[in-house]
Amino acid sequence: DGGITQSPKYLFRKEGQNVTLSCEQNLNHDAMYWYRQDPGQGLRLIYYSQIVNDFQKGDIAEGYSVSREKKESFPLTVTSAQKNPTAFYLCASNTGFNYGYTFGSGTRLTVV
Amino acid sequence: DQQVKQNSPSLSVQEGRISILNCDYTNSMFDYFLWYKKYPAEGPTFLISISSIKDKNEDGRFTVFLNKSAKHLSLHIVPSQPGDSAVYFCAASHEGNTPLVFGKGTRLSVIA
Numbered sequence: 001d002g003g004i005t006q007s008p009k010y011l012f013r014k015e016g017q018n019v020t021l022s023c024e025q026n027l028n029h030d031a032m033y034w035y036r037q038d039p040g041q042g043l044r045l046i047y048y049s050q051i052v053n054d055f056q057k058g059d060i061a062e063g064y065s066v067s068r069e070k071k072e073s074f075p076l077t078v079t080s081a082q083k084n085p086t087a088f089y090l091c092a093s094n095t096g097f098n099y100g101y102t103f104g105s106g107t108r109l110t111v112v
Numbered sequence: 113d114q115q116v117k118q119n120s121p122s123l124s125v126q127e128g129r130i131s132i133l134n135c136d137y138t139n140s141m142f143d144y145f146l147w148y149k150k151y152p153a154e155g156p157t158f159l160i161s162i163s164s165i166k167d168k169n170e171d172g173r174f175t176v177f178l179n180k181s182a183k184h185l186s187l188h189i190v191p192s193q194p195g196d197s198a199v200y201f202c203a204a205s206h207e208g209n210t211p212l213v214f215g216k217g218t219r220l221s222v223i224a
Contacts, residue, residue: 004155033211040121042201042216043156058211090155100146101212103155 002027006091006104013078013085013111021076021107023091029102030095032074036060037088037106046089049074078109086111115139116204118215127224131189135202135215138183142204146212147176147187150199159200160187192222 004025013019025032034046045058049068063082068074074093078085088108092101117136125131135145143164148156162169162176162185169176175188189196202215 006155035214040216042118043214045211045213048211088153092155100158100161101156103148103157105155106153108153 004091004093004102004104006089006107009105009107011107011109013109015111016080018077018079019109021078021089021091021109023074023076023104024072025074025091025093025102025104026072027093027102028071029093030071031093032068033092033101034058034064034066034074034076035090035092037090043090046076085109113138114215115142116202116213116215118200118202118218120218121216122219122221124221124223125192127194127222128191131187131192131196131220131222133187133189133200133202133218133220135185135187136183137185137204139204139206139213140183141206142213143207144205145176145178145185146203146205147174148201148203148214149196150201150217156201189220192220194222194224196220197222 007022031050033048035043044060047066049055065077090106091104094101146161147159149159150156160171160174162178178185199217199219201217203212205212
């Protein structure tokens with residue numbers, strides 16, 4: 001079955017450490033996205049990529065980095081520069097901007 | 113500056129009655145609108161969409177209405193069922209140019 005896989009589902013990180021969240025899709029979608037969900041804040045865009053080896057910052061990119069070396073993969077690194085990293089992270093993909101997204105099941109990151 | 117606004121954080125409705133979820137937008141360039149449904153600790157799932165060339169789109173128990181002059185859309189669920197209890201996100205896009213912009217969500221509780 002085609003879909004988006006995010007791993008791990010739960011992740012704990014010590015303050016000052018970098019951590020990488022995985023996102024893999026087998027839908028042959030060109031575009032991929034990372035959103036962050038906080039209580040009462042909805043979904044806020046971190047980074048997106050329309051094509052391999054290219055990506056753009058979203059509204060809250062500070063403290064995050066991404067790469068898009070393969071069409072299927074769009075990992076997100078939460079760096080120690082991110083002031084408040086505890087959140088629910090969602091990866092999504094689609095065939096282009098004017099189409100709806102398919103979302104992964106999310107990764108809950110907690111800083112301890 | 114919030115471009116997509118869902119001003120009701122929560123809504124409670126009795127089973128069998130109509131649920132009406134509202135969404136307002138400020139960017140007149142938006143021309144494609146979507147509703148997503150989200151359960152806790154899961155990714156959002158696509159529910160229904162509407163293009164700006166239409167004012168209504170129906171899919172089973174779900175109908176979305178678009179009022180372009182008022183920059184307002186609404187999602188009607190009839191009849192409401194307990195399984196509809198979830199957070200509903202309104203999203204909008206400007207065709208071909210930008211990622212989806214999401215509202216903060218409305219938590220719907222359908223009471224049996």
